[in-house]
Amino acid sequence: MGLYRVRAGDGVVWITGASAGIGKALALQMARQGYEVVATARSADKLEALAAESAGMAGTIHARPCDVTDRDAMAEAVADIEATHGPIRLAVFNAGNYWPASGARLEIDNFAKTYEINLFGVLNGLVPVVERMKDHGRGQLVLVASVSGYSGLPAASAYGASKAAINNMAESLKFDFDLMNIRIQVVNPGFIDTPLTEKNDFEMPALMPVDKAVEQMIKGIEGGGFEITFPRRFTYLLKLLRMLPHPVYFALMKRATGWDRKNLKTGKAPDEAG
Template identity: 55%
Template sequence: MTLYRANPKHGVAWITGGSSGIGRALAKDLASKGYAVAVSALADDPIDTLIVETAQMPGHVKSFPCDVTDETGMAGTAAAIEKDMGPIVLAVFNAGNYIATPGEHLVVRDFRRSFDVNYFGIVNGLVPVVEHMRVRGRGHVVLVGSVTAYSGWPTTAAYGGTKAAINILAESLKYDFDKMNIRVQVMNPGFVDTPLTEKNTLPMPGLMPVHRASRRMVRGIEKGGFEVTFPYRISWPLKLLGLLPRPICRWVIGITTGWRARPLNFDRKLPGAADQPSDQAS
């Protein structure tokens, strides 16, 4: 049996973190493909302009505000989408934040907040959505990771840790999801020009415009396999780098990021540390 792949004729696409960045661009692209798109973001991140921009497209967008860290709220949002718009056939769990974690300024709440949004923000939506899909006998879920999952990078102890966990989550669930005719994909983009990457203090080779990243994701949803990663000129070298002995890998990363020459700074935090507001958009 061919594993199910979402089709706009079958139902609704739900995107979390859809008020800006990749989520917003993806909502527009899916609406242009004919999807009815349910977009979730924090209540103070309105998507009114997105609704206007997609009004003449084959599909349409509707807002379902929710905090992805609210387990009960996410379950209620999934139920509300199903009741108001129809069955969720495609769920893209995209909401995320980036909080820099330099080794000399570790703060427990930065790690907790990162996992609450990036990892449990997926789990809180995945659990109720998959139950609906299991009953119907088909579904398609997309978990948004990052190339930072491939190896440790400076300041990404929290962020990269969540993205590595997302990849393992997807790999582990695939065994049983395949049996339930639920396709699971993990998207591992490189650096994309979004409000989230503006917090990044590291060099960002191959920085992609958000519209190009969104189109790659749509192509992956329509035709891609388990993992979709882009751009290749960045993601594949990073994959190969991760296969090297760890001391060599860390040496290369330290040189290419300039981190080996960076002095420790005990007097101030880097941009994106705990005093930086958190995001729920990627």
């Protein structure tokens, strides 16, 4: 008998970071496909609007405001969801944020707030929900990371490190979770057209519409493989690059990103000055 895989009608799907971007689109699509979804984010108004959008769908969305950085509130949310709606069969830890980190202007607060949301925001929900899944004898966990966790990228020392930690943590936890019939998966997207990527002021190769990204996520969640990554024409290229010797990797990445021409004082390449 294989590891547990969620199906519509089997219990509750809990999604964090569900008020915008991938989280919102995922909640809506899963509701369309008949799942009962509990959506979590800080904004109660946005969540209520999201829940209203699910009216008439095969499934439904329930709003449950909560801040992923509040450890006690996350534990209370898990208990409340199960008491109100039933057992959490699938938890998707999607909440995250990105702040560029410049090596010329390092700020500890930048790293701290990134880890607090992207890493500890996952752990604050993961720990209490795993205890519930252990008691139920089954469950499925999806941790949303990023291809920036594969290798170091310019301006992503804080964000990339937080996502690399998620990948490593998921790999390590899989050994024990398999024994408990708890499936764990990690999602490593490339550039997805969301409010988060709108912050970027550089060209984003293979930028993917959020609805297409969500289709790939659900396909991967229901398929059950450990890693879900898309668009593969971009993410598999990054997988290949991380296998290269460091001198080759750094040379190629500097050229691809323009960092071989960048001036740290101006933040521009010589031909962009003016």
